[in-house]
Amino acid sequence: MSVGGLPEPIALLPGSLLLDEDWLSGQVRDTGTFYGCAEPRLNATLWWYSASAVLLGPAVHELALLGSATSVRAADVRLAPRRAGLERVVPGPSLAPGGLAFGAHLDLAVNPMVDVLARVGGATPQSLWAITADSLATRLLASVRFGPPDALAEEIAAGSEYLRPAPRFVRVQGKPFAAPSTYVHRVSCCLLYRVPMGKCLSCPRQTPEERTERLEAHARSTVT
Template sequence: MPSLSHRRWRHTGRRRARARASRSRERITTMGDRLPPRVDAFSGEALRDGAWLARQVSDTRRRWRFREDRAAGTLWWYSASATLTAPGPRMLLADGTAPNPALAQLDCTLTPYGHLGSARSAGWVSGPDEYRRALVPAFAAIIGALARASGAPEPSLWAIASDSLANQALQAGVDAGRCADACVLARRLTCPPLVPARFVDVVPHPSAPHPSAPLAMDGAARVSVRPADPASPPPAGGLRIVRRSSCCLLFQAPGQGKCVSCPRRSPGERAAALGGWFAGS
């Protein structure tokens, strides 16, 4: 039978855990930037409105000087999906709860640049499965309307949403020192129609020079890029990143290039870019 002192410690630990969970909810109250209430906030239901989305696509196309709506809609969703998924994986990893992502629960704001700046939820969900069950219909409504408004293919928009979830989960895991737990969570959240989250480990070659040394002629020679087991921690000295299934299409805007891990890069080009990124990280 546990001693009185053990029972007292256990009850105190539970109270402390509840207090930490409460503080976590106080810290992460928005799906995006933490902002005070604003008079220009709008219901999350607008995110499924075709006319409203068409205006966002037109604005993004004008700002970035895209040639077509498809690229503008894709880039807008790349940013919006990152905002919508920002606190969910982080809070699920911390205490098993998350803001309810159902559109009717959200009050949203835009940034001065037309991006989705924040999305406050009025409710909570418990556990990864409940979060996913609320998130998928919300994303389905947005993606269907955005595809019609911009011409962007729905599978591409689902892939972007999946990569956003994976990135947010991975960053939460890195911050908490729980990378493997976060990657497993990402896999659990990204069930069809979302694309299963994938990760790779970028590790230095044993013969590679110190990262602070000048970059070699072939950046790919500095690193090895290996498929990652989500349930295992990254190897010592390595960095885990999302193996992207999607492209934001920013490179189609004048003066812009491809992201380091862009899936539209050739494998050799991507490895070289990752080598340069790894050296500077």
């Protein structure tokens, strides 16, 4: 029940559900219902495309802002699901400072989640790790306020065995005489092109020329 006109609080669930095959199977089925797709591999990929970005968001923000990330280990976090992904993640305690420590932590925390989801949905762990790399890059791009995010991305990747390919970025010249715009150079495919959503702006399933043209058009239209 709402109090004083405020929205009802979001019910948080234990992060251990991220390692629960039955719960994840339900999330994959619900994602299929949302997108109108019956292919488990596609639904698992789409779910992780959303969930991994939400999972990593608070930890990356803390790392970029304070120099130390927070734990994303299933036992340490709490979460609120939504259709086809996660609505919110409350992170765990702070980790040792630096990107290297966070990269090593990602191996320990994320790899069990990826393995379970791969079994449930029939996706490969490598494809899910590639999506993780792109989610990390997206969060770094949003969180690093001063200077390019490349250095921190490289530091995190250097501490991780599984974060391959490493997060990448691309600079695109948009408006004349303006500073280039930075975008994530996607190394994974979220498979959104398989549902009625169209291709992502930086979708790897397009020619380099087409991707550059779309990014330049977006950079020109962005108000800075």
